[in-house]
Amino acid sequence: MRKISHLTLLALFTMMIVSVAAGSVFAQGFPTKQIRIIVPFVAGGPTDVFARLVAQKLSENLGQQVIVDNRGGGNAIIGTEMVAKAPPDGYTVLFNSMGPIATPSLYKTLPFDVEKDFVPITLAVTSPNILAAHPSFPANTVKELIAMAKAKPGQINCAISTYGSSNHLSLELFNSMAGIKLELISYKGAAPALNALLGGHVPLMFNTIGLMVPHIKAGKLKILAVTSPKRTDIFPDVPTFSETLPGFEAASWFAVWGPAGMKKEILTRLNSEIAKALHSPEVKNRCKDLYAEAIGNSLEEFARYERSERAKWTKVIKDIGLLLD
Amino acid sequence: MNIFDNIIFGLGVAISPLNVLYCFFGCVLGTLIGVLPGIGPVATIAMLLPITFKLPPIAALIMLAGIYYGAQYGGSTTSILINLPGEASSVVTCLDGYKMAQQGRAGPALSIAAIGSFFAGTVATLLIAFFAPPLAEIAFKFSSADYFSLIVLGLVAAIVMASGSLLKAFAMVFLGLLLGIVGTDVTSGIKRFTFSIWALSDGIEFVTVAMGMFGFAEIIRNLELKTKQEVLTSHVHNLMPSRSDLKASWRPVLRGTALGSFLGILPGGGAILSSFASYTLEKRLAKDPSRFGKGAIEGVAGPESANNAGAQTSFIPLLTLGIPPNAVMALMVGAMIIQGIVPGPQVMTERPELFWGLIASMWIGNLMLVVLNLPLIGIWVRLLTVPYRLLYPAILVFCCIGVYSINNSSFDVILTACFGLVGYFFTKLDCEPAPLLLAFILGPMLEEHLRRAMLYSHGNPSVFFTRPISLVLLMAAALLLFFTIIPAVSRKRQEVFKE
Numbered sequence: 001m002r003k004i005s006h007l008t009l010l011a012l013f014t015m016m017i018v019s020v021a022a023g024s025v026f027a028q029g030f031p032t033k034q035i036r037i038i039v040p041f042v043a044g045g046p047t048d049v050f051a052r053l054v055a056q057k058l059s060e061n062l063g064q065q066v067i068v069d070n071r072g073g074g075n076a077i078i079g080t081e082m083v084a085k086a087p088p089d090g091y092t093v094l095f096n097s098m099g100p101i102a103t104p105s106l107y108k109t110l111p112f113d114v115e116k117d118f119v120p121i122t123l124a125v126t127s128p129n130i131l132a133a134h135p136s137f138p139a140n141t142v143k144e145l146i147a148m149a150k151a152k153p154g155q156i157n158c159a160i161s162t163y164g165s166s167n168h169l170s171l172e173l174f175n176s177m178a179g180i181k182l183e184l185i186s187y188k189g190a191a192p193a194l195n196a197l198l199g200g201h202v203p204l205m206f207n208t209i210g211l212m213v214p215h216i217k218a219g220k221l222k223i224l225a226v227t228s229p230k231r232t233d234i235f236p237d238v239p240t241f242s243e244t245l246p247g248f249e250a251a252s253w254f255a256v257w258g259p260a261g262m263k264k265e266i267l268t269r270l271n272s273e274i275a276k277a278l279h280s281p282e283v284k285n286r287c288k289d290l291y292a293e294a295i296g297n298s299l300e301e302f303a304r305y306e307r308s309e310r311a312k313w314t315k316v317i318k319d320i321g322l323l324l325d
Numbered sequence: 326m327n328i329f330d331n332i333i334f335g336l337g338v339a340i341s342p343l344n345v346l347y348c349f350f351g352c353v354l355g356t357l358i359g360v361l362p363g364i365g366p367v368a369t370i371a372m373l374l375p376i377t378f379k380l381p382p383i384a385a386l387i388m389l390a391g392i393y394y395g396a397q398y399g400g401s402t403t404s405i406l407i408n409l410p411g412e413a414s415s416v417v418t419c420l421d422g423y424k425m426a427q428q429g430r431a432g433p434a435l436s437i438a439a440i441g442s443f444f445a446g447t448v449a450t451l452l453i454a455f456f457a458p459p460l461a462e463i464a465f466k467f468s469s470a471d472y473f474s475l476i477v478l479g480l481v482a483a484i485v486m487a488s489g490s491l492l493k494a495f496a497m498v499f500l501g502l503l504l505g506i507v508g509t510d511v512t513s514g515i516k517r518f519t520f521s522i523w524a525l526s527d528g529i530e531f532v533t534v535a536m537g538m539f540g541f542a543e544i545i546r547n548l549e550l551k552t553k554q555e556v557l558t559s560h561v562h563n564l565m566p567s568r569s570d571l572k573a574s575w576r577p578v579l580r581g582t583a584l585g586s587f588l589g590i591l592p593g594g595g596a597i598l599s600s601f602a603s604y605t606l607e608k609r610l611a612k613d614p615s616r617f618g619k620g621a622i623e624g625v626a627g628p629e630s631a632n633n634a635g636a637q638t639s640f641i642p643l644l645t646l647g648i649p650p651n652a653v654m655a656l657m658v659g660a661m662i663i664q665g666i667v668p669g670p671q672v673m674t675e676r677p678e679l680f681w682g683l684i685a686s687m688w689i690g691n692l693m694l695v696v697l698n699l700p701l702i703g704i705w706v707r708l709l710t711v712p713y714r715l716l717y718p719a720i721l722v723f724c725c726i727g728v729y730s731i732n733n734s735s736f737d738v739i740l741t742a743c744f745g746l747v748g749y750f751f752t753k754l755d756c757e758p759a760p761l762l763l764a765f766i767l768g769p770m771l772e773e774h775l776r777r778a779m780l781y782s783h784g785n786p787s788v789f790f791t792r793p794i795s796l797v798l799l800m801a802a803a804l805l806l807f808f809t810i811i812p813a814v815s816r817k818r819q820e821v822f823k824e
């Protein structure tokens with residue numbers, strides 16, 4: 001055996017020590033490199049905008065680059081799968097709306113397991129959905145709408161932005177709780193749906209409040225009800241659905257998840273930092289401008305909320321037999 | 326405050342040194358990505374979105390707008406020089422533009438494209454300034470039944486567009502329709518022809534098919550023929566269009582501008598239709614339609630003006646209503662929201678400096694672009710003299726980067742290569758890819774609007790004939806079909822009579 005020189009031995013020894021030390025340093029000094037927030041939609045949409053607001057503030061607070069990586073496609077499945085398969089070191093997280101993690105029963109098969117492959121980090125933003133109508137539509141309240149729908153079943157159309165979205169599920173919940181059947185018409189996103197509503201081609205639409213506020217204020221649309229449990233500040237005169245249909249609650253929510261298997265310290269650190277960013281005045285106020293509420297709750301609270309949402313929507317989906325194939 | 330006051334106000338905003346700088350930067354970047362095959366304004370704007378956080382709002386929007394309409398100028402460059410359409414609207418320019426380049430007339434083709442684009446951009450900007458609100462209202466009148474009839478007209482035009490065998494054109498159209506079906510159906514959420522591949526669940530990207538069938542196939546063919554590109558273009562002397570070129574082009578430019586300005590307002594692919602429609606119109610109106618497909622300058626002048634006009638007027642729904650009519654505008658909405666501007670009808674009145682400043686800077690941008698692009702034509706044409714064995718790997722690399730950049734998906738790149746092979750076989754079989762591409766774009770839209778029109782009317786098909794817009798469009802389509810077939814039929818009859 002060739003004699004290993006002392007220098008080489010020393011070098012090897014040092015390398016070993018450094019790598020062991022580095023391993024533990026990572027857990028203590030997190031984050032030491034750039035964090036990637038994956039948004040499973042193309043840039044510019046609501047999920048993307050909220051993610052960027054958070055990323056910006058997080059970057060400032062942590063002193064590390066936090067970038068938003070848009071991986072759109074497959075109705076958010078492609079981006080979500082990416083995070084499921086990412087290393088659980090805390091440097092890759094998912095920022096998404098309700099999506100496939102809360103509504104897995106919409107799909108026959110998914111390339112990930114929603115309960116085993118992800119760990120919920122925090123609830124970021126919530127925003128109520130609303131039911132808006134063209135001014136020429138005869139009904140002005142939910143009660144009148146239900147009466148109309150019962151008198152002429154299957155004759156009233158309602159627009160939603162995409163099949164399987166949160167506003168689609170709000171519509172289905174409404175249908176099932178009110179015992180009516182509004183015919184749903186889906187579009188390639190919120191913009192074409194809004195176009196159709198403003199043009200009067202479709203009389204009703206479920207969507208996020210932020211999309212429609214400017215048009216309601218301009219008198220081009222009227223609002224019938226909001227899906228949140230309490231009345232909104234912008235439209236204090238508009239009733240909630242739960243006033244006519246007790247128990248009705250459906251919101252648009254956006255949250256952060258990480259791949260399963262993350263270390264406890266990193267998880268806690270991420271949760272507190274993201275919550276801090278969400279509670280900052282800049283983010284809070286920007287969300288308010290967009291008619292949304294920045295939340296930032298604890299790991300356990302969000303995990304509970306996520307589980308209850310998933311259970312609720314699974315029931316709604318199974319009851320109607322909705323399947324996205 | 327009347328319109329002229331507003332325009333002067335807007336010019337004042339747009340001429341500020343900061344805004345001019347960002348306008349210039351946007352236009353240059355836009356031209357660059359338009360020239361680079363594959364990478365388009367959507368990917369670029371998406372990448373630059375985070376940076377807009379740090380810029381003042383008007384400058385940010387001016388820059389992004391410059392990228393968008395700048396790309397329309399640049400996109401014609403690759404279509405003409407190497408038969409590679411970067412955008413859906415540049416496909417038609419390939420047909421005659423590339424033939425012109427092969428005949429040594431790349432310079433005039435590029436010049437007319439730039440001049441026509443400038444004219445169209447200017448006119449469209451004026452239209453936005455004067456008629457934005459009423460034009461936006463017109464877009465509302467279009468229901469799905471009207472869109473359906475418009476697309477039917479477009480598909481009939483696809484048949485007119487074909488210069489070869491009518492039967493082969495039909496075959497390509499049907500193949501295009503089939504390819505368009507791949508993906509998730511809008512109306513029912515059902516996946517079709519995706520073979521359980523998640524990457525296909527949003528359908529096949531247009532750029533994948535266009536890049537493959539036009540660009541890659543052309544490269545394969547050129548390598549097979551061992552044609553020396555430089556031989557064909559080394560004797561290019563005049564970079565400027567001749568008097569006869571200008572004479573032939575001014576009317577197509579006018580018509581293209583009108584067509585593009587109108588179709589650009591319609592959300593959901595109106596601008597794409599404009600270049601195809603212009604090509605068909607010019608071919609129909611030409612004294613000798615057989616020149617089309619072989620290097621007719623009208624086939625470049627009209628479509629290029631149309632797509633620029635369409636790109637500008639597509640800002641109207643965004644600025645007047647806050648509703649984005651296409652993917653690029655949707656990104657602009659995101660940029661506005663990041664800046665704290667809520668898009669909607671109130672932007673015009675609450676942020677007039679934004680509205681009028683943006684419109685004024687569009688005109689400045691168009692001016693910058695034509696001043697930028699005309700001298701560059703000499704350089705582009707010089708690029709063709711680079712030995713092909715050096716040129717084609719560079720083209721391939723840029724294409725692959727461009728295709729990858731759409732969805733960060735390597736699957737798309739592989740698919741493009743497959744379409745390259747398919748496109749190569751089609752050239753061997755003497756089938757034109759243009760009708761396939763048109764059907765690929767229009768097919769899904771046709772189906773979506775047909776089914777939605779039926780949903781609106783609760784299953785009553787007479788809606789296509791009772792709505793006035795729809796009726797007019799369907800009659801136009803029927804007439805177009807009639808006048809296309811009649812000459813063919815009467816020719817056949819004459820042949821029979823001769824015997």
